[in-house]
Amino acid sequence: MKSCSAMESTSCLKFSLMSLIWIIVLMNEMHGYKGCLETERTALLEIKSFFISVSDIGYDDEILPSWVGEDDGMSSDCCDDWEGVMCNATTRRVMQLSLNNTRRLKYYDRTSASLLINMSLFHPFEELQRLDLPGNWFTGFYKNRAYDSFGSLKQLKMLNLGANFFNDNILPYLNTLTSLTTLILSDNSIEGSRTKQGLANLRYLQVLDLSGNFNITSGSLTRLGLANLTNLKKLYLDQCGITTIQGLANLTNLQVLVLSDNRNLTTIAHVGLADLPNLKALDLGYCGITTIQGI
Structure with missing residues (x-):
């Protein structure tokens, strides 16, 4: 690099200062405010606002209390200090989100409540690999955005939707998450009777938990497309009926097959x-x- 002469020193100094300023600006843009990308920090606060909006009044301070914005007047690192958030150490992008039992209700009546989760909330997280949403009493997805949102989650490998009230309507959307290796759908209302492909596209799936879906009946396993999941290592079908x-x-x-608590399962004669x-x-x-035959 050519050195500055005495006459050029002022111009050279100005250039160096401008270069330093641009470097600082770019670093702030890359790493965002206090740890993670600003776009992802904003998206996390929108997720918090969503859970507050669908919870009963009076629980605001109990929902993700470590997730604070500038208006809260508290400094925190959204990658290191926010509960349930794990980031890539290099890129500082969110890799894991654990939102277990985040919704707060004084009383829940499953016969009248219907809560759809807008998956576009997770659209900004381009490196998201694990998403946990169990125990939030969701009943479905917003259909107008679901396909686009799932299409953006190209690196998602683990998805936990256990202990909600999802039914077969979510299966076409889940079937687009072809990068998944673990899918937990335990304790929902999956039947497998209202689907054509089921989960047949999830060929990289290694762990599938369908336990506690009480109405998965004869023939449903075929309609769920389980025969196509040839990389499956663990399959949980306990309490499925x-x-x-x-x-x-x-x-x-397959290495682990759990069939316990299926009281009407009287014979294993055809599975081989x-x-x-x-x-x-x-x-x-x-x-x-x-x-038991075929052993």
Whole structure:
């Protein structure tokens, strides 16, 4: 780099100062305010506002209290100090969001309440790999934005939607999350009777938890597309009300199969457990099993 002469020293100094200012501006833009990107910090505060808006009055101070904005007058790092938020150490982008039991209600009546989650709230998080939303009593997604929002979550690998009231209507949207390796849908209202493809596109899925969906009946496993999930290693079907488990013979990588508490499951005669060579754990507790063939 050419050095400055005495006559050029003033101009050179001005150039150096301007360069330093631009570097500081760019660093602030990259890392945002106090730790994470400003766009993602703003998005996190919008998520907090959403949960406050769908909760009963009087719980504002209990909902994500460590998530504070400039107006709160408290300094905090949204990557290091905010509960449930984990960022990439290099890019400072949000990688994980844990929003377990975040909604607050004095009383819940599932017969009258209907709460849709707007997945576009998570659109700014381009490096999001894990999203936990259990125990918030969601019943579905906003349809007008769901496909676009899920399409933006290209790096999402783990999704926990357990302990909500989702039904088969969410399956077409979930089926677009082809990067998923873990999907938890336990304790919802999934039936598998109102779907064509089910989850058949999730070919990288290794863990699937459908436990506690009491109305998954005979034939539903096929309609849920489980036969296509050939990379599946763990499958939880306890307390599902199933009577047969046809359609699982293609799951040659399956290591754990939990079928407990299916009282009407009386026979395993057609699944061909011998076709599951990597199976290490099979839970049949509290079932009505009288016949096991194919072992």
